[in-house]
Amino acid sequence: MIDDDENVDDDALAAEWEAMAGDDEDEDVDQDAMAAEWEAMAGDDGDTGGGEGEEDDDGSTPGRVLDQTEIDSLLGFDGDDGSGETTGIHALINSALVSYERLPMMDIIFDRMVRMMSTSLRNFTSDNIEVSLDNITSVRFGDYLNSIPLPAMLSVFRAEEWDNYGLMTIDSSLIYSIVDVLLGGRRGTAAMRIEGRPYTTIEQTLVERMVSVVLKDMCSAFEPLSKVNFVFDRLETNPRFATIARPPNAAVLIKLRVDMEDRGGRLEILFPYATLEPIRELLLQRFMGEKFGRDSIWESHLATELWKANVELNAIMDEETMSLKDVMDLQIGQTLVFNKTPNDEVVIKCGDVPMFSGSIGRAGKHVAIQVRRAAERLATKE
Structure with missing residues (x-):
């Protein structure tokens, strides 16, 4: 009796395994059908060659994947081609800014200032110094403050005749280079930078003296256009305390490079457009002494004819x-x-x-x- 029961159980178990095997075969058939469907879809894509605008059977248009070059071009990150022009989303964001190219006299003024600074800083440091003008751009004041690499010193100065303020930024490389030169550091050695400590009183005093020299040269550079006196106001190390305009306000940023053989750094001067507003008409000139809408010859002829009328x-x-x-x-x-x-x-x-x-x-x-x-x-x- 026991043997018969075992045979019955074995037969039932075999039947169960056969049923499971049948289900697996059905799943294999389903998988084969699915694979064939995917191959057919891939074949359709290959036939169309990835063409755009063609619809699937359900009427929908297949999406197109952008490569990295197209994404960079769309966002405006496709690199600098030397033209200085922005494209894509960057161009839309910066479209509200006033371009400094509408103030042609700024180039002439700061070209004069670069020549004066080269001589003044040589006399100030008794070292061979070369000053060069990198570029003049338009920025938003808040964006500029956020982009200042720290540590740095920010000098706030006041234009007395214009009744407004400007900002001068001296980066850490130039600060340590000037301190090293003025205190008799040896040539041929790069200025040492000590991380994690604030600037000392001696360093701030020496930088303040250099700022006074630069402000004096800037007064002389503006003098042929408009007489103005730039006065040192205060020296800050935290950009939050050097706020002279609202963050969305547009400003003109002038970047200068100061080289002392194997040492040097950057010096940046920022003028909010509100500061330059009193001399805006003069800065719009294409050359020194240009008269807008006036012709002395025609004025003289008109006056002569009026006297004869x-x-x-x-x-x-x-x-x-x-x-x-x-x-x-x-x-x-x-x-x-x-x-x-x-x-x-x-x-x-x-x-x-x-x-x-x-x-x-x-x-x-x-x-x-x-x-x-x-x-x-x-x-x-x-």
């Missing part, structure tokens, strides 16, 4: 207000009595504009008027 003058003997009825009742031969006496003044007009006033008299057979004063004085008296 013939002008008709009318002497107003008397004025009286009458009603229209009285005017219509006037008859031929009727006498009008003037209220003027020989001693009263008569107004001479050119059209409706009073020109002169004078006394009436006679010159031969003609009635004459002697001009005594201009009509402006008469109007003021009245």
